[in-house]
Amino acid sequence: MDYFSSDFKLGILGGGQLGKMLLYETRKWDIYTKVLDASEEAPCKVACNEFVLGSLLDYDTVYSFGKDVNVLTIEIENVNLDALEQLEREGITVYPPTKSLRTIQNKATQKLFYVDNNIPTAxxxxxxxxxxxxxxxxxxxxxxxxxxxxxxxxxxxxxxxxxxxxxxxxxxxxxxxxxxxLVPFKNELAVIVARSASGEVKTYPVVEMEFHPEANQVEYVICPARIPEEVAKKAQKVALAVSEKIGQVGLLAVELFQTHEDEILVNEVAPRPHNSGHYSIEASFTNQFEQHLRAILNLPLGNTASKLAGIMVNLVGAEGHTGPVIYEHLNQVLAKKGVTPHIYGKKQTRPFRKMGHVTIVNENIERAREIAQQVKEKIKVIAKE
Amino acid sequence: MDYFSSDFKLGILGGGQLGKMLLYETRKWDIYTKVLDASEEAPCKVACNEFVLGSLLDYDTVYSFGKDVNVLTIEIENVNLDALEQLEREGITVYPPTKSLRTIQNKATQKLFYVDNNIPTAxxxxxxxxxxxxxxxxxxxxxxxxxxxxxxxxxxxxxxxxxxxxxxxxxxxxxxxxxxxLVPFKNELAVIVARSASGEVKTYPVVEMEFHPEANQVEYVICPARIPEEVAKKAQKVALAVSEKIGQVGLLAVELFQTHEDEILVNEVAPRPHNSGHYSIEASFTNQFEQHLRAILNLPLGNTASKLAGIMVNLVGAEGHTGPVIYEHLNQVLAKKGVTPHIYGKKQTRPFRKMGHVTIVNENIERAREIAQQVKEKIKVIAKE
CATH class of the missing domain: 3.30.1490.20 (ATP-grasp fold, A domain)
Incomplete structure (x- = not known):
């Protein structure tokens, strides 16, 4: 099928910020898109070709939405799986496959899957x-x-x-x-694996989540992780095993613990583009959203190497602020080298709400980390007085 | 004014492929956009917040479109300038300023401007x-x-x-x-200058247009140009002078000739993002579209340096082919390192019609040039049988 010039239609379940970033890539390749989301204010409403308002968890809504597309994908895993299964039976291409979504959607099932497949987990x-x-x-x-x-x-x-x-x-x-x-760990890591319909597989570099020393909240996602090469290789190997055993098509983001003994344990997985891969938009040869498209459309996978070191900082609502959002000091942040803010377009802020993210790229990872800290300390997501 | 969270509205005159790429950036920053174009099939129709159908050359259409926005910009310079002038008088911010557009829109006026300002030109x-x-x-x-x-x-x-x-x-x-x-020249070069409302100025590296030896058609735009440092400096200096003298706000793409005596002559200018800057999406710290936004919104300008060497290949319709378009061998092209196709979304191809472009990035410019040639030779923009 020629996705770039024919009557091809891609369906996306979920119209949030991940879908919005996926739509940059469908626009780049002029791929026709149809999005389902329950919110009139979904960020995807602008930039998709067709928008359908409805619940992702309702069988009839998902089924009738999916009947009309050639390939159906997701930007959130909480969708009605019975409808997807029926669509698959009727010949619609659903990627990730419903079977892998069923394993992932329920955390108990997900954990049993790890045990059954000798994948190390807590x-x-x-x-x-x-x-x-x-x-x-x-x-x-x-x-x-x-x-x-x-x-x-x-x-x-x-x-x-x-x-x-x-x-x-x-x-x-x-x-x-x-x-x-409760596993004591040295580092929280993540690996994104791309697996295409034909079985081609590529792994992104291991990233590291750096936590705030007191708040126990992820502050920075750092690529590449500052860990020994053999630990990184072990992490990628575990992630690859999960992707293969689960029969994934598309992206699989695998969150991992590195224990104090340098054991790698799977924490959990997401069958889609993921926060831990946002750095790739600016830092990678092929960003995770383009890669997801390549995988589900069975195109050759792109290079997963980085052009530069990349660090992502989440923009979350400041404590004590609820109301119409303002991004304070964004101008000063824009003046720094290699800094790209992404604003998700939510009109209201509240404490800890994810409102956007900022990517910092640099030839030198230590310099990137310094700038990331300046960005984190400078920018404030607050409510209008 | 807070562009990222308030009731700010950006108007764009023209809804073609340049506008479409500009809209990726407004989406990234959640800036509300309104686009005017004469075609129901304008690539910008998807991805802007409001689309208005109408002629860019009609006074009333442009005037009433512009009355409703905070900042008005263009993606094509052939627009009704009398309407823009009236909007400026009424307090609408028009960038690039009408005065600079008036100098540029008429090529005779543009040439006289060079003479009056001691800018070297044929x-x-x-x-x-x-x-x-x-x-x-x-x-x-x-x-x-x-x-x-x-x-x-x-x-x-x-x-x-x-x-x-x-x-x-x-x-x-x-x-x-x-x-x-008719000036005999050694190279055709281009420099993009960004100039913000407050007068901050940044220059992109000099790019080189490599021509087909027989067809006399630009085949590759290469960044950085493979020319001596002092010639590059001279080219940037001339481009800066044009941008300053013309009072530009936003981008100014300056096309130049390098003569056999290494003289630099201005060929012509475009007051907007330009084909010679498309490489920047993948290769630069700040791409030209984001930079144009920064300049017209009076935000700090971004770093214009490159992450990697970048080469752009135009995708034009093959000779002898008119009709519904197919991009042949796009799959093989996608398998190469650092190759990103952009498909503009025109449904019909015809000989030499600009249908898209492909960017090639690589650590090594010679390797990028080799891959670019493979891309050029492989991909065919043809009509469906």
Whole structure:
């Protein structure tokens, strides 16, 4: 099929900021796009060819949306999988495949998949209801501390909590969940693997998440990770194994822990472009969004090497600010070398809301890190008075 | 004014492929855009916030379009200047300023401007009608060969002809024109100068146009130009002088001749992003479209240095092919390192029509040139059978 000049139509489930960045690439190649999202204010509404308003979790909505496209992809994994399965049966190309989405969408299933496939991951227990956790603790089958994770539909840090005592459980939802061993780690790493429909595979360099020493929040995503070559190779090998075993087509972002013994454990995966790959827009020969398109359209994969060192800083809403957003000191940030802000277009800010990101590229990774810190310290996402 | 979060509206006159690439950047920064174009099929129709159908040359259309925006810019210089002048009088910010557009839009005026400002350019004569040329030749006030150029509204090589005998004049339009000295040159160069509202100025590296040895058509735009440092400095100095003297705000692309004596002569200028700067999307720290936005919004200008060597190849319709377009062998091209095609989205091809471009980036400029040649030889823009 000739995607560039025929009546080809690409469907995208989800119209958020990831979809928006994917649409830059479809526009670059003049690929016709149709987007489904539940919000009238979805960032993708501008820049797609057709926009459909509706729920990603509703069977009929997703099914009728997908009937009309040639290839269907996602920018968020919380979508109605039964509808996707039916579409696949009726001959629509769905990438990532529903089977891999089913493994990923439920965190308990995802963890069992790792165990079944000898992929290293932290120990865990699965619970149908939160009340079972309390029973386990009483019976001494589970010890504090552990990481509670909701099985389905958690997003952006919501649905994850470190539990150190019974009271920590109180405000959590009651449904299906897992209790995961709290692994002490040296670094949190991520690897993006691209796998095309024909089975061609390419791996991006390992990136490192640098945490704020007190707030325990990711502050910087750094490419390449400042780790020994053999650790990086091990991380890429584990990520490749996950991508292959899960039968991924498209991108798979694999989040990993590097333990103090330099073991690599899989934390979790996302079957799509990912925050840990945003640096690639400015730093890589082929950015992650173009690569996702290449993979799902079965085009040759692009070079995953970097042109320069790249660091990403998330722009999140400042504490104590809720209301119409202002990006303070953006001008000063723009004056620095190799600094590119991306504004997602959300009109309202609130504390810790992801409002955008800034990429810093430089020939020298230490210099990039310095500039990234200046950017982080300078720019303030606040509410209008 | 806070462009990133308030009710700011940017107006763009023209909705072609340059506008489309400019819109990637407005989307990145979530800047609200309104576009005017005469074609229902304008590439900008998708990706702008508001699209208005209408003629860029009609006073009323341009005036009422512009009344509603905060800053008005162009992606093509053939627009109604009287309307822009009136909008400026009424307080709308028009960048580039109408005054500089008036100097540029008419090639005779443009040439007189160079003479008045001691900017080196090829000698010329100005004629109100083509018939005056014939008279001049008869009176021996003008000799063959010379370059005939229409004074207004020529575009993309149309409106320019080398005249070697009287018969060459026959098919040309009869209106205002210039006859320019045919300068033998060693290289055709270009320099893009960015100048912001506050007067901050930055110059991109000098690029070189490499011509096909027989067809006399630009085949490759190469950055940086493979010329001695002192010639490059001279070229940048001349370009800076033009930008300053013309009072430009925004980008000014200055096309230059390097003579056999290493003299630099201005050929012509474009007050906007330009084909000679397309390489910057993949190769530069700040691409020309983002830079144009920075300049007209009076933000700090970005770094104009290159991350890597960059070469651009135009994708033009193959000879003998008219009809619905196919990009043949695009897949093989995508498999090469550092190759990024841009497809403008025109549905019909015809011989020599500009259908897109391909950028090649590489650490090594000679290797980039080799890959560029492979791309040029491989890809074919043809019509569907």
């Amino acid at each position: 120990g865990f227990q699965r619970f149908a209801y939160k009340s079972e956790i309390t029973d386990s603790i009483k019976n001494e089958a589970l010890d504090f501390p552990f990481v509670w994770k909701v099985a389905q539909f958690g997003y952006d840090g919501q649905g994850v909590k470190v539990v150190r005592c019974l009271e920590d459980l109180e405000e959590l939802p009651s449904g299906e969940c897992i209790a995961e061993q | 000698g010329f004569q100005r004629f109100a009608y083509k018939s005056e040329i014939t008279d001049s030749i008869k009176n021996e006030a003008l000799d063959f060969p010379f370059v005939w150029k229409v004074a207004q509204f020529g575009y993309d090589g149309q409106g320019v002809k080398v005249v070697r005998c009287l018969e060459d004049l026959e098919e040309l339009p009869s209106g205002e024109c210039i006859a320019e000295q």
